[in-house]
Amino acid sequence: MPKPASIRRSVTRVVLLTTATALLINAIALIALDIGAFRNAELADFQVQADMLARASAAAVAFNDVKEANRALRLFEQNPNLQAAAIYRADGRLFASYARKGASKPPPMANASGVDFERDRLRGFHTVHEDDGAVNTVYLHMNSLLYDRALRYLAILAAVMAGVLGIALFLAHRLQQSVTGPILVVADAAKQVVERRDYSVRVAPQPGTETGVLAEAFNYMLAALGDEIRERRHAESALREADSRKDRFLATLAHELRNPLAPIVTCFQLLRRYGGGDAAQERAHEVIDRQVRHMTRLLDDLLDVARITNDKVQLRKQRLTLASVIEAAVEATRPAIDRAGHKLSVAIPQEPLYIDGDAVRLAQVFANLLNNAAKYTNRGGMIALTAARKDTHAEVTVADQGIGIAAEDLPKIFSIFAQSDPARDRSEGGLGIGLFLVKALTELHGGAASVASAGLGRGSQFTVRLPLADVQGLELVAGTQIAPPESVPRRILIADDNRDAAESLATMLRLQGNDVQVALDGVEAMAIAHNYQPDTALLDIGMPGLTGYEVARRIRQAPWGRTMVLVAVTGWGAMDDRERAREAGFDHHLTKPARIEDIERILREEPMRRVAG
Template sequence: MLEVQRSLMWRYKVSIFSVLLALLPGLLLRSLNVDVDISLLFCVAVVFSSWYSGLTSGLFAIVLSLIAIYFFVSPINLLGTSHISNIPNLLVFCGVALSINWLISKRKQENASVLDLTKRQQVDKVLAQEQANHELERQRLRAVLDILPVGVFISDSKGQLLENNSAARAIWGDSAPLVEEVDQYQNYKGWWANTGKPLAAQDWALARTLATGEAVIAEEVDIETFDGQRKTILNSSVAIRDKTGTIVNAVAVNVDITDRKQVEATLRKSEAIAKARAEELEIFMETVPAAVWIARDPHCHHMTANRAAYELMRVPPGSVMTATPPDGKYTFPCKIQKNGQDIPLNELAMQQACRRGQAVEAEFEFIFDENDIRYIYGKAVPLRNDSGAVRGSIGAFLDVTDRKQAEAERQQLMSLLHQKQEWLDLAHAAAKLGCFDWNLQTNVNIWSKELEAIYGLQPGEFGGTYEDWAKWVHPDDLAKAVAKLDRCWSARTSEFFTDFRIVKGDGSLSWLQVRARIFYDDAGQPWRMVGVNIDISDRIQAEEALRRSELMFRTLADTMPQLFWITQPNGYHEYFNQRWVEYSGTTLEQAQGNGWQHIVHPDDVERTKDIWQSSLRSGKHYDIEYRLRRALDGEYRWHLGRAFPLREQDGSIVKWFGSCTDIHDRKLAIEERAQALERERAARIELEKANHMKDDFLAIVSHELRSPLNPILGWAKLLRMGNLDSKKTTQALEIIERNAKLQARLIDDLLDVSRILRGKLSLSLSPVDLVAAINAALETVRLSAEAKSIKLLLQLSSDALKVEGDCNRLQQVVWNLLTNAVKFTPEGGQIKISLEKVGSQAQIQVSDTGQGISPDFLPHVFDRFRQADNATTRKFGGLGLGLAIVRHLVELHGGTVRVESLGEGMGATFTVLLPLIPTVSQTSTSDRKLVSSCSPNLNGLRIVVVDDDIDSLELLVFILKQYGAEVTSVNSASEALKAIARVKPNLLFSDIAMPEMDGYQLIQKVREMEVFQEEKLPAIALTAFAGEANHQKIISAGFQQHLTKPVDPAELASAIAKFMVTPVQPLTTSH
């Protein structure tokens, strides 16, 4: 049935009631902080009003909803400029609400057309009326839609676009099509604003609402309109359902937010800029070296400040930074004054800027204490609000203490500069120096008045061009000066100087020196030249005089016999004369500086440097004697070095002048004289000592020679008496033989010492087997050892140890050591003889258990004529020569001897080291000689013996025959010549001192007889004449060997056997 018409008032009451029902819950939920869209509640109110009371009631409900939203829903004053971003939401609400109202009204009209058939006509009439009303409402809706600022699209349930308003056409273009289905939505181009991904047909809000029935609210989409423009819209959609809930229509609302997006972008950019400016300001405030205050109120009660301000005030950050706080308490640690007077706090710069409303500059002082004052300069400007009223001030202040001090210093410097300028002008005049400034491009040359005076011109008389200058220059110097200037320009040299002459107006010449700086333009062309001209005429004259003086000086220095040199005050040697160059063999350049030191003797260098440096430091005269190497022969010669400083009037040293005088010969003479005096003194002491030793020695010699004579003479006289039995006779002969040998040995020792003292003792060198030599020496002392029951221990190396030496002398060394050991070893003692190889040497050791040697006497054991004490001399006898002879003989063989003893009563050990010769595998000729010399065998040897002393002759004959020789004896030289011719001997044995014809004449005759013979008769002289002079005379006469009487039979046989191995070579060292 048809719905009953309700009264107009009732319909409006329903609308008011429904809007209130929507408003109150919404406000309640908002008060409870529940985020709810109240516009949806108002949509419900509009739906209810439209459904219940029709289109008019719905429109009235829409108006009421807008009024409620404007006055009661936050944000208030929705249409204000500050809330412009919410207007699209309001427009969407209006569009949706109008669409709903229209659709419900239409639906109600359609429902009314199907009412009771009985009322068809009435219904038709009503429908006609309704259609008219519907058309009217449609037109009204169209009008409402067209006045909406948002684009509205209305579709049916299949997606066919039924309506769009003018705003939609303005957004999309007038050619925007009303498509018939959802798939055709692809004609509308769009992209998701947040991702840039294009929208498909089904992605549009209207399509999704038709598909799901869900409303889509304010999706941001970038679109391309049908006229090619790019825009950004907010796209929303909502479904319209019938009573059964079926979607019959859908409404899409597009809000063009392109301008808003641009505004937002501009706003974001502005905000970023504002933020950056704020950060920059903050950084500026913290980094600016000025102290900055900002007052937040016109009374400057509250201020903020930067770090520099806190540092300037010397207070910690966060402290009160105003001089006029609200409580009136002044907290700064200093006084604020100007020119010594306190400044009232309300008269400070920032306070004045606030009070006057204009900028204020100020200078004042911070007085921290009387010695700590800081000068401050600053400026303050007022800050104003929107109405122009002063709301505070800002001030920036600098500590200008340093600048103040610099200003004071500058004033002082300016005053000084002015004074200096006056002095400079005076100096220019006094130094005859003038300035010029020459523009090379315009040829304008500006001269100072001093320069004009130098050229003999009046002030202002100079023409001011190059040509005006050139006419004054001497013709011979102009071309050279110009050429040199051209070379500077070509080489882009900035410095120029040269000397030239000028011809003044009166015809006089002056020497000038120009020193200038050349300036070049960007193209490298010279454009300006600034410099000075100096009148150097006096200097040129002085240099000429100096040159002549220097020439004279150098000529004098080079002709001096001394080595002459000059140094700078710091000791740098800059000059040496020609004599030095010739003496040292170095050039002047090589000797300069410290190059002279290399000719100083290495032992004198450090001392020379120390004394020289001391003179340099103290300024005292340099005086030293040192040795300098002469290049000619490399000889170091003594020189006397002396140097004196040349001083200025103020005492400062200008130069050092020194010389080296050759004092070598004089110093050698002095040293020789000193050495002679020392030698004389030492000789005198030695002579006194020798005289004393001679007296002692003569007493000893007398005692030692007389001691063996006593038993010899005594027993000989007893033997002559014939009263001795055979046993006593044998004993007497042994005693006589032993003492005779002792006396002979004493005489041999004296002769050997004599040769040693005169350096005449020499060796007959050949390879010597030390084992054989030691055994031979041992045999000579064995009887003496056995007589004292001394045990002899022999420990000899099994190796053949051979040395290059004299067999007899080496036997003598061992014999002396053994004799000494037997002498000082008590009865029942022990003597050990050992021979071993130690490295490349043979070591012979003789150790005994005898008396030993005291530590005090140990260093003097090998001295001549030295014995431990008189008691020893008296107890043991001897001359004290044996060990001295041992040392000398060992050293002649290239060896060493040493003695060791733990002290008296501890025995002694003598050690001899002799260099070994390389061992050979086969027995050589030298080996055979060694064997023959140490093991005498004279079998078959024919010997002629001549001696005028019958006793000696018979003794010799007997000895030689004992060793197997065939001996022919004669007692005169003439008979000897006959025997030689008759016997043809292998050896001549001759005495020297003989009557009528001595041994020298005999050997001369023998050698004359051998003139035409290839082989020479070997000859040995046996005589009582000892000494080196007799030995040399005998050898020179023609003898090959010299033996002295008395002679030991074994030694005689050994000497002959050794000699006969090489009969043509003289053996000159067996004495």
Template sequence: MRNGWNEQFRGFMFAIAATAAALWVRTLLHPILEDRLPFGVFYLSVIISAWLGGTASAVVAMVLGMVAAAHFIIPPQSSLLIAEPADWVSLLIYAIVGAVTIVTFEKTRCEQREAEQRSCENQELTETLKRSDLQKDEYLALLAHELRNPLAPIATSVDLMARCRDDGRRFDALRRAVLRQLSQLVRIVDDLLDVSRYLQGKMRLLRDPFDLREAVGAAVEMVQPQIDERQHDVRLLIPDVAIGVSGDRVRLVQVVSNLLSNSAKYTPRGGRICIDLRAENGEAVLSVSDNGIGIADDDRRRIFEAFAQVDSSHTRDHGGLGLGLALVKQLCELHEGTVDVISRGPGKGSRFEIRLPLVELPTPSVRVVEKQESIDLESTSVLIVDDNRDAAETLSMLLTFEGMNATVAYDGPMALDLLRKQKPAFILLDIGLPGMDGYEVARRIRADHGQDGVKIIALTGWGGPEDRRRTKEAGFDDHVVKPVDPANLVSLLRGAQPQSA
């Protein structure tokens, strides 16, 4: 504010000085000009004031020029009265030209300021793009590293399984190792998809009132292998009464499991983790605290950002893409809740606390559920359609082990040709087929009345709400996202109840 007043004061003083100089020059030229062009020289003071002092300075110079010309030059001198019409015309022309000059200079000045602002914005944008490009490179390197981590033991285990197929104990250990690493790969991909859905505004919640204690129990069970592997001591402080919240059960289990997994990962082996759930001031409060590595103040400000890493060096001790806590924050916000972290610094542990609106749970009603009998898959026919030959063949082997008669097709036309000769009970159909996609194949099958009653199950890597809507519209009976859990797929087929086989 003070700088602004100082600039205006300097501008006014400059206008006074410029007008005084113009008056001095006009006085020197008076023997030549006499009473003609009384305002001519004062145009210069207005132009110079507008150029160097700004709009306010130019306006002051124009007014002072009028006063000086009327008082010192236009007869009668030493008076502000103007008697001659010609002098009034000169005054009017001076005012119009001065105003035009001031407006022109102000417009030019504004355009210059806008150009400078655009230049600064472009420079900031350039710096932002450079940082984003660097972060992209770092993220891709990190993603490659995190994908190689589970792929390496998978490749080694597969090679060893071929060598020790007669050693049942070792073979089973290798199989469990492959399953663990596959679960890690699936979790990485799922986290990437969840962040993408959130950023695009496509994440949807299936909200129902339920007891948050259930989510805590499910999350502990989910992370228990990681906790046991690192030999942590976990303490649960769970109330005896229900803690009701309105939310998506699956997503809130994901929130709690991400917090537990984060504590288990960043707490040294044999550490302590405490889970505290309580109701407080109309909110459900869940805190997960540990005696782990702690968080520095600078890292605490950005720890909930996607892809943020406390230690992004090549020698960092802890894996992960930095998506877990970002998803926690996003999911809490979608539930009208908050998440915060408290840490006294590196080496002093941390405490994550989420708060969700507390709701009253409805009285549970007694429902009679009819038992759905599962079918015997023995000799049941199934057609597998997938352009990935390895995926199709391995799935065919799996279902053959279950006693099913499996046939394989690698594209849409091949599948439709096979269906002219047979009528399977199930069709496991990939969406991303070359040429004719899975949607079109399903529509053609539904148009063929000879295939009435066949169950078509989408087997695809696309699992968003829009993808599920499209499969339903195309005539699919169910939607399964790759990679397929064999037990879940077999369970789905047993309960599908085809109308004909």
């Protein structure tokens, strides 16, 4: 019969085995959970990178553009974990590839077997599928930190277990109840971490005690795990910020591209009015005017996309007649329709249909539809715009005899940047954002946009439904038309750090008999305003020295500047930009490139405001 172990030895053995087993199981479970989560995160990152590469190269594969595919691959060189990548055709042949020095070349697609973890690497194939089937297949070979992470955790576990066993042995020898309490606290904390995945759990510090060492080691392990998780969350936040910066970039790009348009437009109008009547010269004028207006529309559309995606569109709603909105849209698109030799028929009910909406935005909706019909209809085609009352809604339909829309493209035709293949092949295909704006602006008015087409080559029909306004008890009073006063020569200050824009506009206004002074920065503008005391000041916003806002505020604070007509001329045209201009003291806000007609209207309608100095 074996000799019974002493109580001390038995207690020591029980304490050591219990503590070691509990902490080992919990630590292993904790590490296993984190390793699993880290493995899933690496796999998710692999899927995201592969999906981004597949979508970025889809067009290149579709158009057999190897150069564009290699450009897409080079974008991923910035990822230090990416060792190799490849793009395959639909038939499995290699289309384009990339590999860092020392990395193995991408395998044939025939060896595709999903995604594999191999110690310190992660590699595999990924195929993107959409409604119309596979887009393309890509291969990625990325570094994996999973193995190093596991070794680090094992080292931490070994260190913690060594400390725990030493402390447990010391406590077991003392045979005191106070020893088991702290150990149970640590075990309970580990259980909470496992069950709740809450890495902020900490064991209360116990200074001066052996169990405090255990608690400190345990807390250190949790802190290390918590830091890893916070770093991952920070990376996710950085990705979201990058997406936000992309939207801001679109808005800034449109603003920056507006600036060179201003002097072009002004010089064109200067040449058209004072440059003679040569037929070839007149033709050149028309081309410049048409192309500048086309570029301006593209920039406006880019700005609208940025505003809509950031929920910054503000509607100036008022009671309108549908006929007036359609009339404005037809007037804006008539030149493009006539140039293409199309015939436009417009059918509007005799009864007035009233809607509550933003006149500019609604005219933009119908103008986009008419422009699309003109662009995608062969020369000499028919375009029909019809409006009718449908119960409590007004329904406007734009039908054409154009290239039509394939059935598979109909569900995504209103998506941003969406274009059917025939539309992309046309020289005036556009950016693919016009219909996105139609749908978004219509829905902001509580309406809906839809499309129908019998197929390619059989035309298209776009329908916009808008809720009718309640006109019960509405009294319409005809206003008396007052002829605008004749234009009077003015003393005008132009301030813009773009010398070409400032000088060309000054030349135009001087030819009309005005006395014009030019400033190229905010400080110079303020000095000229003080000495010259003009009737009207046309101020750019983004000037060096003093911004246009600061110049406007200082002018308004001076006794001689309180009645001066201040006009902001800027590339920033959002609603909040207009509100900032109003708060700074501006009377008017014009978006670059400003039309000379708008400036003339302001000079003609505003009364002379000079105050004797």
